Amino acid sequence: MLTNSQRERFESWVKEVGPRAVAFARSLVRDQSRADDVVQECLFRILRNAANYDIEKDGVKLLFKAISNLCINQATRDKHLLSLEASSEDGQMLHRDHAALRPEQILQHRELEAAIREGLQNLPPLQRAAVELRALGMSKDEIGEALGVTATNAGVLVYRGRQLLAAVLDPFLATEAE
Amino acid sequence: MTDTDSKFDEPAPGIDASIRAHLDAEASRVDSQVLWAGVLARLESDSPNRSAATPRSPRKRWLMAATSGLAAAALVAVALLVMSPAAVATPTQVVASARAELAASSDLCCRMTVDYPPEAKDVLPIGARHLGPQHVWTRGGQFVVEPGLTEKGAWGRDAHGRVWAAPSRDAAASFEAEELPRKLRNLVAVFGLELRPLLDEVLADFELSWSDRAEGVYRILATRVSPKGPFRVSAVTLVIDKQTKRILSLTVTRSLPDGQDAHLHLDLVDEKPQPDAIYTAEGHINRGVPVFDRSTPKERLLQFVGEILTGDH
Numbered sequence: 001m002l003t004n005s006q007r008e009r010f011e012s013w014v015k016e017v018g019p020r021a022v023a024f025a026r027s028l029v030r031d032q033s034r035a036d037d038v039v040q041e042c043l044f045r046i047l048r049n050a051a052n053y054d055i056e057k058d059g060v061k062l063l064f065k066a067i068s069n070l071c072i073n074q075a076t077r078d079k080h081l082l083s084l085e086a087s088s089e090d091g092q093m094l095h096r097d098h099a100a101l102r103p104e105q106i107l108q109h110r111e112l113e114a115a116i117r118e119g120l121q122n123l124p125p126l127q128r129a130a131v132e133l134r135a136l137g138m139s140k141d142e143i144g145e146a147l148g149v150t151a152t153n154a155g156v157l158v159y160r161g162r163q164l165l166a167a168v169l170d171p172f173l174a175t176e177a178e
Numbered sequence: 179m180t181d182t183d184s185k186f187d188e189p190a191p192g193i194d195a196s197i198r199a200h201l202d203a204e205a206s207r208v209d210s211q212v213l214w215a216g217v218l219a220r221l222e223s224d225s226p227n228r229s230a231a232t233p234r235s236p237r238k239r240w241l242m243a244a245t246s247g248l249a250a251a252a253l254v255a256v257a258l259l260v261m262s263p264a265a266v267a268t269p270t271q272v273v274a275s276a277r278a279e280l281a282a283s284s285d286l287c288c289r290m291t292v293d294y295p296p297e298a299k300d301v302l303p304i305g306a307r308h309l310g311p312q313h314v315w316t317r318g319g320q321f322v323v324e325p326g327l328t329e330k331g332a333w334g335r336d337a338h339g340r341v342w343a344a345p346s347r348d349a350a351a352s353f354e355a356e357e358l359p360r361k362l363r364n365l366v367a368v369f370g371l372e373l374r375p376l377l378d379e380v381l382a383d384f385e386l387s388w389s390d391r392a393e394g395v396y397r398i399l400a401t402r403v404s405p406k407g408p409f410r411v412s413a414v415t416l417v418i419d420k421q422t423k424r425i426l427s428l429t430v431t432r433s434l435p436d437g438q439d440a441h442l443h444l445d446l447v448d449e450k451p452q453p454d455a456i457y458t459a460e461g462h463i464n465r466g467v468p469v470f471d472r473s474t475p476k477e478r479l480l481q482f483v484g485e486i487l488t489g490d491h
Contacts (some may be wrong), residue, residue: 023204135197
């Protein structure tokens with residue numbers, strides 16, 4: 001039985017890291033509900049053993065490592081890259097201040113979002129996971145640990161993933177910079 | 179050789195920032211309260227202080243359920259799923275809720291049908307090969323099946339792990355777990371089903387997905403992730419009431435040693451306290467009638483083993 005303080009601590013942590021973990025899992029696994037199940041399973045396993053480590057310090061790394069293990073194994077077994085539920089996402093804006101944008105900028109952002117989605121979708125699972133973990137602020141060592149590769153290989157995965165994404169995203173990013 | 183280290187270390191704010199924004203947008207669509215409710219329900223049901231599978235009076239059972247975090251967590255999960263229009267239950271959340279629901283239960287009765295392939299005759303007792311629907315009461319690892327082997331009497335497993343058979347009220351035989359004949363041991367491995375540990379295993383080691391849609395119920399298919407093995411449960415199909423989150427039925431697929439599958443279909447039909455004796459041989463024979471065990475091996479062998487295992491009279 002959880003104590004009140006445990007419950008509060010766990011709840012705070014889950015709500016802080018959970019949504020981004022779900023977003024990461026959904027990008028790796030074809031089935032959204034399966035991705036959500038994976039994250040819930042990983043959160044449960046980590047919190048069940050919370051006495052063994054510092055959740056606030058190490059929990060995020062453990063969580064993304066566990067998600068990567070489960071999701072990338074599934075993606076490999078399925079032998080299909082994910083197919084995001086694009087129909088529900090069409091037109092979904094990135095986090096922007098809508099009021100500050102002109103209509104043509106809004107359209108550009110929608111196109112950028114679609115390009116990001118497609119670009120990530122076309123990356124092999126490990127590269128996709130690596131560039132996303134990098135974008136979330138993880139170091140080479142942390143990415144390597146999460147994906148079960150060396151830090152050097154993690155760097156290679158990020159580099160190659162970015163190269164492929166750059167080919168798709170550069171026109172949009174160049175426009176934004178103007 | 180490409181100097182990937184320096185390229186990794188150089189920030190790529192445009193691409194990194196765009197990916198980060200993309201993930202944040204996806205994260206904003208996640209209902210963190212529903213996510214937490216599902217995790218909490220599993221943590222609470224995993225608590226070592228959950229209800230033991232021993233008989234309690236209805237009053238005590240309700241008291242434990244009312245004060246137990248298990249029931250509270252299940253109620254929270256159910257309430258949030260109902261109240262939040264944007265929240266859609268995942269298979270894992272539904273199974274976790276069903277597991278929490280079971281935690282307050284004691285004795286369960288199922289109507290069971292078993293489907294064996296013809297090849298199973300080499301691994302299962304002949305007395306179990308042509309069984310129609312049966313009723314099974316379970317309490318943790320204990321169970322009693324009626325009608326029993328050769329469709330007479332009853333058979334089961336008691337609180338000490340002893341497997342017994344009582345084809346009539348005039349005599350019975352029992353076997354300690356370590357001395358079970360091979361085919362009877364296989365039969366117990368097929369029939370033996372502890373629902374709560376099964377759901378724990380499903381939540382930990384199975385891929386869960388929606389099976390098909392039906393009004394008023396969830397249908398969930400669970401497929402084992404880890405390798406199959408003899409008598410391991412390889413798949414479970416669950417039908418769960420949407421309102422109450424109670425399991426209505428389940429179909430369990432077990433792998434047999436020869437690679438074939440056995441399918442157990444169980445419909446949950448009752449749930450109420452039962453006398454301890456129904457899970458023992460003594461509960462199904464007349465007073466004073468002997469239960470032949472390892473101390474009377476000859477009588478046990480002559481009178482029961484042949485009939486049960488080979489069909490010889």
